């Protein structure tokens with residue numbers, strides 16, 4: 143069988159199918175694996191991630207995938223999330239001794255960037271999510287309402303929206319609240335913050351992203367498959383009106399029993415012939431799935447300017463600052479490339495306003511914000527800087543977008559789909575991509591008459607939530 147695309151979706155499908163005894167040939171157009179969640183080396187030898195990627199405790203399939211490929215030990219989990227507002231007030235989120243859903247209550251109560259009325263309005267909305275087990279009934283009105291509308295109906299204060307809901311959700315979902323389906327927003331809070339006391343813990347790779355995937359190649363090759371880099375698929379071979387193989391450069395063609403297309407939806411739309419899109423309604427609407435941007439700003443200073451591993455800024459263009467020197471450190475605690483200085487990576491999700499701005503203007507804007515947030519920056523020299531704008535970083539989780547996301551099994555018998563944009567129920571994340579790869583592998587194995595399960599369950603609700611839901615299911619017999 144053939145997998146097209148070596149991002150997380152293609153790798154998850156490839157590894158799962160290799161484990162199931164299939165000979166997998168994976169074709170990737172670029173010289174490295176990982177797709178959007180990868181890293182590369184600058185001409186001066188510095189490793190940079192395409193953008194900082196983080197996972198959460200509730201991402202059970204990504205965790206399972208890292209374990210399968212021997213990369214779980216390369217992720218460091220943090221249970222303290224730090225926030226800083228423009229007035230210099232710091233806030234922390236960390237689990238206390240109380241069981242879920244109250245594990246974050248103490249740190250939330252002490253959270254200085256929010257006032258008491260802000261906190262009371264947030265608590266009211268959280269109770270609503272809890273009461274409805276993460277499924278408030280107004281979510282599906284007219285095919286989906288926006289997160290902003292949902293929050294307005296719960297009379298959230300301006301700062302509760304700006305300094306809490308927007309901060310968490312724009313980073314998690316890469317879209318403004320007014321353009322985000324409330325279903326995705328509520329799900330983030332239910333899965334990461336309420337139903338389980340470890341769901342919110344943040345996992346950060348301790349190595350450049352591309353180094354996470356070494357185990358994929360060896361797993362596929364160990365089962366007599368191959369991973370072929372620098373080999374873009376150029377089109378589909380159609381014989382007598384039916385899908386019969388793949389076309390590559392220089393007249394090369396490849397055929398297989400089955401194919402998993404794990405490329406971004408924008409590129410799949412270009413590869414598929416018009417006749418195939420017209421005959422399968424699930425493939426006809428790929429162009430209705432819009433995309434959203436993320437901008438990463440990489441700054442190298444001549445000296446340390448930040449002590450924390452990462453920090454979330456409130457009410458600024460810069461949303462997250464990652465201390466790459468601390469996060470990607472060798473045993474001496476120094477970043478390998480530059481032992482004296484410090485490398486910071488800034489992340490700005492839904493960065494529509496930055497797309498047209500010149501790179502120097504973005505660097506100056508971010509430096510101005512760091513000047514206020516990290517006073518040590520004022521004495522430091524900026525050694526070098528780079529800006530990576532990803533205009534199509536993720537699909538936009540707009541209200542109703544799920545109706546355009548195709549399932550992994552198509553109406554063409556040998557053709558399967560994977561990718562964060564396929565129907566997984568999840569937004570565009572590494573977890574969503576791995577889920578899609580596992581679902582594609584399951585669909586293929588089912589159609590071959592050898593069903594096997596790869597998809598992992600969500601975290602079990604724990605604490606009072608676990609007891610409450612357990613009692614309810616015992617009462618209803620479910």
Ligand SMILES: Cc1cc2nc3c(=O)[nH]c(=O)nc-3n(C[C@H](O)[C@H](O)[C@H](O)COP(=O)(O)OP(=O)(O)OC[C@H]3O[C@@H](n4cnc5c(N)ncnc54)[C@H](O)[C@@H]3O)c2cc1C
Pocket residue numbers: 146147148149150151152169170171172175176177178179192193194195196197373374375376404405406409436437438532534535536560561562563570571572573574575
């Ligand atoms: C800047 C940025 C920051 C992000 N931050 C986070 C984060 O913190 N946490 C998180 O969970 N998610 C994050 N994401 C989202 C995450 O990266 C994606 O959801 C996930 O990596 C998508 O995986 P995928 O396999 O579906 O697609 P991709 O990673 O896009 O993989 C598709 C692969 O197909 C290849 N390909 C395309 N066309 C062809 C062809 N014709 N022939 C052969 N190969 C082809 C591509 O080169 C690519 O390798 C971020 C994304 C970006 C861009």
